[in-house]
Amino acid sequence: KKQATYDQYKTIYEQHIYPVIGKRNLITIKQYDIQQVIAKMNDKGLSTWTMKHARKIMHIAFERAFKDKLIAENPVVEIEIPKKQAKPRKTITASELKILFENLKNTRWYWAFQFMLVTGLRRGELLALKWSDIDYENRRIIVDESNSVSGLGDTKNSKVHYVPLSERAIYYLSKQKEMLQNEHNPILYNLELQKLDLIFPAENGTLMKPDSLNSVLDRINKKTGLHITPHMFRHTFVY
Numbered sequence: 001k002k003q004a005t006y007d008q009y010k011t012i013y014e015q016h017i018y019p020v021i022g023k024r025n026l027i028t029i030k031q032y033d034i035q036q037v038i039a040k041m042n043d044k045g046l047s048t049w050t051m052k053h054a055r056k057i058m059h060i061a062f063e064r065a066f067k068d069k070l071i072a073e074n075p076v077v078e079i080e081i082p083k084k085q086a087k088p089r090k091t092i093t094a095s096e097l098k099i100l101f102e103n104l105k106n107t108r109w110y111w112a113f114q115f116m117l118v119t120g121l122r123r124g125e126l127l128a129l130k131w132s133d134i135d136y137e138n139r140r141i142i143v144d145e146s147n148s149v150s151g152l153g154d155t156k157n158s159k160v161h162y163v164p165l166s167e168r169a170i171y172y173l174s175k176q177k178e179m180l181q182n183e184h185n186p187i188l189y190n191l192e193l194q195k196l197d198l199i200f201p202a203e204n205g206t207l208m209k210p211d212s213l214n215s216v217l218d219r220i221n222k223k224t225g226l227h228i229t230p231h232m233f234r235h236t237f238v239y
Contacts, residue, residue: 008053009053009057012050012053012054012057013057016037016040016041016046016050016054017037017054017057017058020033020036020037020040021033021034021036021037026065026070026071027070027071027072029062029075030075031075031076031077031078031079033075034055034058034075034076034079035079035080037054037058038051038054038055038079038080038081038082041054042082047084048081048082048083048084051081051082052081055076055079055081058076058079059074059076059077059079062074062075062076063076089235089238089239090229090232090235091232091235091236091239092228092232092233092236096226096228097117097236099224099226100113100220100224100226100228101113101114103220103223103224104216104220107216108179108183108203109213109216110179111172111173111175111176111179112126112176112200112213113233114172114175115169115172115173115176115200116230116233116234116237117233117236117237118166118168118169118172118237119141119163119166119169119237120163120233120234120237120238121141121143121163121234122146122230122231122234123210123213123214123230123231124146124210125143125145125146126200126213127198127200127207127208127210127213128145128146128198128207129141129143129198129199129200130196130197130198130199131197131199132197133199134165134173134199135165136165136170139164139165139166140162140163140164140165141162141163141164141165141169142160142162143160143161143162143163144160173199176199176200180201183203185201185203185205186204186205187201187205188205190205193205193206213230214229214230217229217230
């Protein structure tokens with residue numbers, strides 16, 4: 001698994017599975033006990049998505065134990081997940097966007113967020129994007145990498161996908177290049193950094209940390225009372 005996936009599974013296990021069955025003897029755990037893990041998560045108001053992932057984690061573990069003949073059967077089979085009405089995806093309103101970009105206009109992040117808004121790229125995909133990924137001839141963006149806490153890697157579903165390249169997106173790219181020139185970003189003249197070919201590098205020309213985008217928004221949210229996250233740009237693009 002990717003590091004981010006591993007960390008996600010580890011958190012779910014430590015917070016929701018271990019407190020219920022973590023200290024139990026393996027052979028004493030039955031289907032009822034597994035259902036109790038899910039029931040307690042449901043009582044906490046956790047999402048269907050999180051409960052399904054908890055079930056998946058337990059199924060993987062107990063299936064391994066079953067194959068190793070440590071238990072007679074996998075108790076996670078036929079475990080039910082309560083059905084919940086999906087929460088509406090949070091988008092950014094026009095008035096919120098106006099406030100946001102007014103606070104971004106004098107920062108080096110302005111064109112990055114504008115570009116994310118008109119392409120729907122994920123945070124990691126945006127930060128991993130290279131100039132060579134921009135296919136001007138076919139008017140598309142080639143998305144084949146993502147930047148996570150563990151560094152560059154595959155996209156979320158490990159597949160290459162293509163995003164239409166609109167006129168507005170092309171304009172924002174030109175403004176981003178202009179911004180890099182104005183700040184004399186090292187990626188433009190350092191031979192080693194030039195190899196990275198990054199469109200949205202850090203101020204020192206290196207690969208930007210994903211949490212940097214969150215930090216920028218956190219500061220603006222605190223100042224303005226907004227509640228905007230990087231992923232909300234993707235939701236807003238879709239809608």
